[in-house]
Amino acid sequence: MYEEMDTLIEKASILIEALPYIQKLYGKTVVIKYGGNAMINEKLKNWVMEDITLLKYIGVNPIVVHGGGPDINSVLKKLKVESQFVNGLRVTDMQTMEVAQMVLVGKTNKELVSMLNQKGGKAIGICGIDGNLIQARKHYEYVNGEKIDLGYVGEVVSINAKVLEMLAKDEYIPVVAPIGVGEDGTSYNINADTVAAEIAKAIKAEKLMFMTDVEGLKYDKNSKEIISAISADEVLKMIDEGKIDGGMIPKVLGCIDALKHGVNRTHILDGRIPHCILLEIFTDKGIGTMIHL
Numbered sequence: 001m002y003e004e005m006d007t008l009i010e011k012a013s014i015l016i017e018a019l020p021y022i023q024k025l026y027g028k029t030v031v032i033k034y035g036g037n038a039m040i041n042e043k044l045k046n047w048v049m050e051d052i053t054l055l056k057y058i059g060v061n062p063i064v065v066h067g068g069g070p071d072i073n074s075v076l077k078k079l080k081v082e083s084q085f086v087n088g089l090r091v092t093d094m095q096t097m098e099v100a101q102m103v104l105v106g107k108t109n110k111e112l113v114s115m116l117n118q119k120g121g122k123a124i125g126i127c128g129i130d131g132n133l134i135q136a137r138k139h140y141e142y143v144n145g146e147k148i149d150l151g152y153v154g155e156v157v158s159i160n161a162k163v164l165e166m167l168a169k170d171e172y173i174p175v176v177a178p179i180g181v182g183e184d185g186t187s188y189n190i191n192a193d194t195v196a197a198e199i200a201k202a203i204k205a206e207k208l209m210f211m212t213d214v215e216g217l218k219y220d221k222n223s224k225e226i227i228s229a230i231s232a233d234e235v236l237k238m239i240d241e242g243k244i245d246g247g248m249i250p251k252v253l254g255c256i257d258a259l260k261h262g263v264n265r266t267h268i269l270d271g272r273i274p275h276c277i278l279l280e281i282f283t284d285k286g287i288g289t290m291i292h293l
């Protein structure tokens with residue numbers, strides 16, 4: 001009997017640990033990038049959708065930005081569309097872009113929206129074309145001083161914050177597919193990490209969170225311990241020293257850029273940990289890597 005009571009009281013103390021964070025985040029916006037590989041597993045996806053829905057119901061306004069690499073690749077394969085590579089970088093030709101848009105907007109985005117709605121959230125899926133949300137231009141990659149044309153790969157010119165604010169400040173959860181639109185109406189495929197950071201900047205989000213499928217930042221690749229909190233300067237030093245993996249670089253740079261433009265806290269989480277969003281936001285220690293100025 002008493003033991004039962006103790007566990008119950010422990011549950012209350014967990015909720016009380018969350019109280020200062022709920023107060024701090026109440027009415028504020030949190031941008032969550034939910035990426036490619038962390039999205040494949042249905043069980044993980046369910047936990048993420050529950051966390052996001054819970055955020056909304058306690059008065060925090062989440063905005064979700066998703067990737068979709070694995071979904072796009074599998075459809076490209078089925079359609080037997082072969083990708084060209086220049087210097088190891090994939091070129092997004094017209095046909096690939098068409099498939100990417102179809103899959104990201106038609107499949108990945110709607111799956112997430114439907115799952116959130118299933119959990120009781122009111123999600124609305126949009127891409128950068130809707131309401132001119134993500135204005136973009138063609139991006140050129142420079143490799144050893146050489147300008148490389150990657151086709152329909154874009155970079156963000158500006159974000160129409162109003163579209164997102166309208167939804168997020170109301171009862172909706174915006175779910176954004178990272179397709180941008182050029183002045184002439186051309187669609188561009190844009191790195192979802194960059195889109196998440198640009199959105200966080202434009203709407204002056206309180207938090208930006210990246211969910212990955214790796215453990216997180218470490219000082220030493222072979223160590224088990226992930227870095228719990230680190231400053232932007234320290235991260236830049238680690239990049240210089242070659243200590244941060246390639247795939248992680250757009251995320252940490254996104255975090256730093258967002259911090260410098262008014263976002264309060266940024267986090268990189270291992271999306272394979274059940275309920276990683278709640279654990280990071282509502283506990284003192286968190287479970288991921290927090291990057292601060």
Ligand SMILES: NC(=[NH2+])NCCC[C@H](N)C(=O)O
Binds near residue numbers: 282
């Ligand atoms: N990885 C960490 N050190 N996280 C600490 C998180 C602290 C607090 N819950 C927040 O979201 O701001």
